[in-house]
Amino acid sequence: MSEGEAVYIRVQGDDKLEPIIEIDNVCKRYGGIEALRDVSLRIPPGVTGLLGPNGSGKSTLIKALLGLLHTHAGNGRVLDYKWPRDTKAIRDSIGYLPEDDCYIAGLEGIESVSLMAQLSGLTGREALRRSHEMMDFCGFGEERYREVESYSTGMRQKLKFAQALVHDPPLLILDEPTTGLDPDQRLAMLRRIRTLATRHGKSILLSTHILPDVKTVCDHVVILVRGTVRVVDTLENLSRPIEPTMHVSVIGDHTPLAQRVSSEGHRVDWQPQTGILRIGGIDPDQTQRLWAWAAETDTAIRRLEPAVNSLEQIFIDVASGSLTAGIDADPSLTLLEADRAGS
Numbered sequence: 001m002s003e004g005e006a007v008y009i010r011v012q013g014d015d016k017l018e019p020i021i022e023i024d025n026v027c028k029r030y031g032g033i034e035a036l037r038d039v040s041l042r043i044p045p046g047v048t049g050l051l052g053p054n055g056s057g058k059s060t061l062i063k064a065l066l067g068l069l070h071t072h073a074g075n076g077r078v079l080d081y082k083w084p085r086d087t088k089a090i091r092d093s094i095g096y097l098p099e100d101d102c103y104i105a106g107l108e109g110i111e112s113v114s115l116m117a118q119l120s121g122l123t124g125r126e127a128l129r130r131s132h133e134m135m136d137f138c139g140f141g142e143e144r145y146r147e148v149e150s151y152s153t154g155m156r157q158k159l160k161f162a163q164a165l166v167h168d169p170p171l172l173i174l175d176e177p178t179t180g181l182d183p184d185q186r187l188a189m190l191r192r193i194r195t196l197a198t199r200h201g202k203s204i205l206l207s208t209h210i211l212p213d214v215k216t217v218c219d220h221v222v223i224l225v226r227g228t229v230r231v232v233d234t235l236e237n238l239s240r241p242i243e244p245t246m247h248v249s250v251i252g253d254h255t256p257l258a259q260r261v262s263s264e265g266h267r268v269d270w271q272p273q274t275g276i277l278r279i280g281g282i283d284p285d286q287t288q289r290l291w292a293w294a295a296e297t298d299t300a301i302r303r304l305e306p307a308v309n310s311l312e313q314i315f316i317d318v319a320s321g322s323l324t325a326g327i328d329a330d331p332s333l334t335l336l337e338a339d340r341a342g343s
Helices: 058-065 087-092 109-119 124-137 153-165 183-198 211-217 235-239 255-263 284-296 311-320 335-342
Strands: 021-030 033-043 047-051 073-078 081-083 094-097 171-175 203-207 220-225 228-234 245-251 268-271 276-280 300-306
Touching: 021 058, 033 058, 033 220, 033 228, 047 058, 047 183, 047 211, 058 171, 058 203, 081 087, 087 094, 094 153, 109 124, 109 153, 124 153, 153 171, 153 183, 183 203, 183 211, 203 211, 211 311, 220 235, 220 311, 228 235, 228 311, 235 311, 245 284, 255 268, 255 276, 255 284, 284 300
Parallel strands: 047 203, 047 220, 094 171, 171 203
Antiparallel strands: 021 033, 021 073, 073 081, 220 228, 245 276, 245 300, 268 276
């Protein structure tokens, strides 16, 4: 394999769920720069995290789906509408929280949400009722009667969330929704997102650079790099090593146990920065073998737990080009093989 060549890993898609977004070969150029290059995606119901470095094409993809900019190629379906032909109907069926502030100066918070409700087709009284309901859901009290320009950054984020929800859309697209929130507000926002998905059946596309948010609320992950799709998979699949692996920390010298485990044909990696032995080929239900080998070598085990892949490390590897995953990837290559190829 030549230096710099992309290493592909198999993506485990979920074919049982009808996708809410299905696009093929989407391209968008700004002059000579390809912001999106042959992007093909199948996004199922649930909460999907849209990740990527700055300039990867996330905002361009979102605006393209909403019909806010024209693409040079591509077609597909969003909900039950053909894309890009039916972008007006698509926008009517989506709640959109943009990254940037967008409010009309001089309006109170409740007036801002009610205006969005009326623009979505609700009548005056129903628009006002829904607006109060959504502002209650988003944690507003009496400050709903203050002018929006007096709001903090966090309050404006909650206002945009209420505006996105007010017409009860089946699909939400949230662009950096936790930006500017303090830790308590951030956790409350994530709980609301999860509640909308689990209790109210909403599907959500969450664009963010905060990986802990993705791990907290998302079912699926999409990673874009330089306008191309590199990873499409469930968070569960990404977190699970291809080979069953255990992490073991010991009291004292790890060498005798490492040598004993290695003599049984298991791959053993010592990670000095964390003090962990990474042992491949051991299922969690086979840990009695590790305890027996520890007893044989007079090694005291401090902690024993199944290994999980780090979403942060996957993101770094994909963004740097050392690891790539795609729905058209070579299925014969697994994550383990990719790790070995890169080592």
